[in-house]
């Protein structure tokens with residue numbers, strides 16, 4: 001077996017499409033156990049059998065997708081007869097047309113001598129942080145399924161996410177001013193950044209994110225915001241994380257409303273070229289009195305986090321996080337990203353990859 005992954009290794013992240021044509025970022029599956037089967041082609045009988053076994057397991061082991069999901073990687077889509085989505089009915093089938101995933105996971109390796117590369121179908125069991133619990137040849141699938149069935153609930157004994165909560169960054173009157181700006185200054189539906197063909201573009205998808213954003217563009221207000229972050233927040237970031245942010249990306253006031261079903265599904269903030277420089281995300285709530293609208297870090301369990309009005313939740317941009325739907329009222333928040341001079345050089349180097357190829361580079 002050519003695989004080089006062993007228990008404890010983080011499973012490599014990748015983005016691909018499903019047989020159903022949906023885009024899938026593998027890292028977004030974190031938060032539940034994952035059974036990943038690299039099958040290559042179903043024309044190989046043991047792989048067709050494994051596929052059938054996983055389909056049957058959909059009725060029990062993978063019925064609760066908050067506990068565990070199964071994914072199959074195929075290199076040839078036309079060999080996936082009857083493949084179905086979503087995961088509850090059978091494994092999610094991911095395409096690996098250029099073999100990059102198979103190679104990265106060690107399923108495709110050099111043959112002895114000078115022969116063609118050999119495909120060794122593999123099964124991996126991953127924990128809720130997408131770390132390898134076990135990796136085995138596909139004929140050991142049954143054993144992995146047994147092990148999965150015996151695992152404790154995904155977040156038993158979980159400790160809190162490594163986030164920092166800092167109250168008192170903005171005073172109440174300043175919070176009120178910022179909320180008023182959102183109403184008076186106009187707001188636009190909020191998109192999010194996605195990597196498409198090697199470029200970072202803004203996309204809109206109300207299933208993934210519903211929010212209205214107002215950008216503070218005037219220098220005096222940006223100064224007021226920056227001063228408060230430097231004085232009241234940066235010292236605590238330095239204490240907790242030994243990181244000194246020197247730069248702010250986007251002076252953004254956001255509003256999630258219950259009427260619109262405001263939310264932002266699980267994502268990471270720095271997984272595209274155009275966002276790779278982001279180091280820490282900051283969520284400063286400007287009001288209270290709403291329901292829902294909490295932060296959740298699925299890799300660390302179902303626990304919810306909410307900054308008090310004027311207070312911040314600070315977390316590494318690499319952590320998977322979501323803003324849960326606002327179910328009553330409105331949630332206003334100031335949402336900058338922080339980075340430093342070293343990261344600024346990365347941002348500069350990547351500027352040319354932002355926006356569709358024909359466009360000029362976009363800001364933030």
Ligand SMILES: O=C(O)CCC(=O)C(=O)O
Pocket residue numbers: 264269283295321322323333335
């Ligand atoms: O609503 C929040 O607090 C988080 C927003 C967020 O994750 C983002 O804008 O990337």
Ligand SMILES: [Fe+2]
Pocket residue numbers: 267268269281321
């Ligand atoms: Fe985010």
